[in-house]
Structures are given as structure tokens and as C-alpha cells.
Amino acid sequence: MADNAQLAQWLQAVGRGDEQAFQSLYRATSAHLYSLLLRMLRNEERAQDALQDTFVKVWKKSHTYSPDRGSPLTWLLSVARYRALDMLRRQRPETGMPEDPDIEALLLVDENSPGPQDENVTEEALAAVRTCLGTLQADQRRSVILAYYEGLTHQELAARLGAPLGTVKSWVRRGLMRLRECLVENR
Numbered sequence: 001m002a003d004n005a006q007l008a009q010w011l012q013a014v015g016r017g018d019e020q021a022f023q024s025l026y027r028a029t030s031a032h033l034y035s036l037l038l039r040m041l042r043n044e045e046r047a048q049d050a051l052q053d054t055f056v057k058v059w060k061k062s063h064t065y066s067p068d069r070g071s072p073l074t075w076l077l078s079v080a081r082y083r084a085l086d087m088l089r090r091q092r093p094e095t096g097m098p099e100d101p102d103i104e105a106l107l108l109v110d111e112n113s114p115g116p117q118d119e120n121v122t123e124e125a126l127a128a129v130r131t132c133l134g135t136l137q138a139d140q141r142r143s144v145i146l147a148y149y150e151g152l153t154h155q156e157l158a159a160r161l162g163a164p165l166g167t168v169k170s171w172v173r174r175g176l177m178r179l180r181e182c183l184v185e186n187r
Contacts, residue, residue, distance in 0.1 A: 002028045007072035008065075015063030026055060029073065033080045040084040040149065050087055054080040085151035132182035139163075140175030147172050 002010070007028065013021030033054060037047040057079050065075050133141055139161070146152045146160065154172065158165045 004071050004073070007076075008067050011058075011062045011065045011072050011075070014059060015065070022055075022059060025058070029076055030055070032073070033076060036077060036080055037084050040081070040151075041087060046087060047084075050080065050083045054083050057083065081148075088151040128183055128186050129179075131186065132179050135182050136175050136178055137171075140171045140178065143168055143171040144175040144179065 002024075007025065010021040010025040010028070014025060030051060034047060034051050037050045037054070038044065041047045041050060054076075058076065061079070065072065069075075133144070136144065143157055143161070146157055147154070152160065154165060154169050157163075157172070158168045161168060163171075
């Protein structure tokens with residue numbers, strides 16, 4: 001995968017309507033984004049649709065990317081993640097989510113899919129997230145995973161976990177704060 005500087009250049013060029021930069025950005029990041037979408041949506045066709053929607057949004061909104069607020073890949077992953085969450089929320093009445101999410105299954109990259117997930121940097125980042133998730137209290141870890149990998153709202157979390165809404169909000173907030181601290185410490 002291209003480095004952050006190159007990705008940022010492409011994003012800025014896409015914001016100006018540069019189709020060649022858009023193609024380069026797609027080639028460099030689509031496999032990584034597709035892996036995330038496939039893990040979240042658990043359906044190849046829906047993941048492909050979400051990837052297409054993600055890049056349509058990238059084409060339209062790349063001018064809003066600011067390097068001050070994070071890396072280009074983080075911005076792209078956020079766009080993809082929000083698209084997947086939208087799709088999960090729309091489907092929720094039809095299908096249930098697994099009762100107890102498996103951290104490894106949610107965070108591991110499919111070894112058979114080609115792309116940037118094979119790079120050392122990505123593996124190190126996944127290992128850091130896995131390690132840091134392991135440092136959270138059980139309720140915090142489960143709340144963060146259900147909220148961010150399964151797309152549950154705070155109210156849905158409260159119902160699923162049988163806990164008061166305020167408690168669930170605290171678990172998520174404290175879990176995210178601890179996760180951020182841990183990731184900064186392990187840089």
C-alpha cells in the first residue's frame with residue numbers, strides 16, 4: 001500500500017476531480033477497505049455494494065479530508081465503516097447478531113484475500129488493537145465491540161446487555177478512552 005503522504009496527495013487530488021488519482025487511490029486501498037466491510041457485513045455481495053458506495057462517497061467528499069485530523073487510511077476506513085453500519089442498521093430487523101462476539105473473528109483479516117492486510121504495518125496495528133482490547137474490563141470490551149464492530153446503538157446495547165442506558169454509555173466511553181491510551185502507549 002502507498003504511504004500516508006501519497007494517500008493524502010491522492011485524496012487532495014480527488015477532491016479537485018482528478019480521476020487518475022481516484023483510480024490510484026482505489027487500487028491502493030480497495031482491498032483493505034473490502035476486508036473491513038466483509039468482516040462487518042459477513043456477505044460478499046453486500047460488502048461489494050458497500051465498497052462501491054464508499055468510493056462514491058470518497059469521490060464526493062474527499063475535499064473534506066484534513067491531514068490534521070488523522071491519517072488518510074483512517075479517514076477512508078471511517079467512511080467504509082459508517083457505510084457498513086448504515087447497512088447493518090437497515091437489515092437489523094431481519095437478522096440477529098451473534099450473542100457473544102469473538103474478538104479474534106472481528107479483528108483478524110481474511111488470510112486468503114489479497115491486499116494491504118499482508119503488510120507488516122497492518123498486522124502490527126491489528127495486534128496492537130487486539131492487545132489493547134484485552135486490557136479493557138469485560139463489560140467495556142464487549143460494549144465497544146458491539147458498538148463499533150456490530151453497529152449497535154447505546155439503546156440497543158443496553159437492551160442486549162441488560163444494563164441501564166447510562167451504564168452502557170459509561171462502558172463505551174471509558175472503554176474507548178482506555179483503548180486510546182493503550183494504543184498511544186504502544187506506538
